[in-house]
Amino acid sequence: MIAQLQQGYHCAGRLLTPLEGIPALLLRLYLVPIFWMAGTNKFNHFDDTVAWMGNSEWGLGLPLPWLMTALATATELLGAALLLLGFGTRLISVPLAITMVVAALTVHWQNGWQAIADATAPFANDAVLAAPEKLERARAILQAHGNYDWLTSSGNFVVLNNGIEFAATYCVMCLALIALGGGRYVSVDYFIAQKFSATPNR
Incomplete structure (x- = not known):
């Protein structure tokens, strides 16, 4: 009986193999508009964002605010584009996760968990x-x-x-993409790996 259950489980797993990239695809597509809107908002109000990041009285009081704003803006815009394509998914998910950690700690932490x-x-x-x-x-x-x-x-x-809830959630999603990659059959990463590797990655 146990052997039959194991056999059925493995058979179901083989049938679902073509679909195993779908969770990664859905995570990517969920995050694309979030990071794109965040990045475009910073880009369109760049000077105001720099002032907010650098001012210690009514802003965050961060060092090198121009550089911090430029890095956050570029990470979010480039990240949204790469996630859409599933290209460099694991690599770009690292700075995106870091951006969310910084946002949680500097902007949202004092407000607790709830958004x-x-x-x-x-x-x-x-x-x-x-x-x-x-x-x-x-x-x-x-x-x-x-x-x-x-x-x-x-x-x-x-x-x-304005708590850390959303930033923490997006960070967890980025961490999942670091583990999952872009997704089998649904990302540029997968087809590049297929072309250049004997054991393709996701």
Whole structure:
């Protein structure tokens, strides 16, 4: 019985081999617009981003802010393009993951975990626990002085917490791509490996 189960398991694995690149492809396609939008936003507001990165009073107070901004912008734009193609996937995922770690530690860390404040969720800090009262007051103002039904027609209002949640998630996805590569049959990396290697990589 156990032998038959093992045989069935291995048979299912062989049947799914053509699909094993799909998870890597989906991770890549998920991250492409995220990094592209982040990079283009920095590029289009480069001087403002440099000022924010360098100012210690209302910004991050980082050293060499022009260089830091240029590196982050180039990494995100180039990373989005390479992830789209699945070219150099493992290599570009390293600086992308590092960029997310830096963002988590310098921009989001002090806000805790949650990106959107939800007082009922785990890891709620003081700012998150105060969110329901802020949201209730905002709703009262909008209901009294605005077209509340129209304002909420696309979804409910929320209070942003700007925690590390999204940066950490994108970092984990990049780490997964370092392990998975671009994906079998769905990346330039795979076909280059097929051409130049006796044992192709993903």
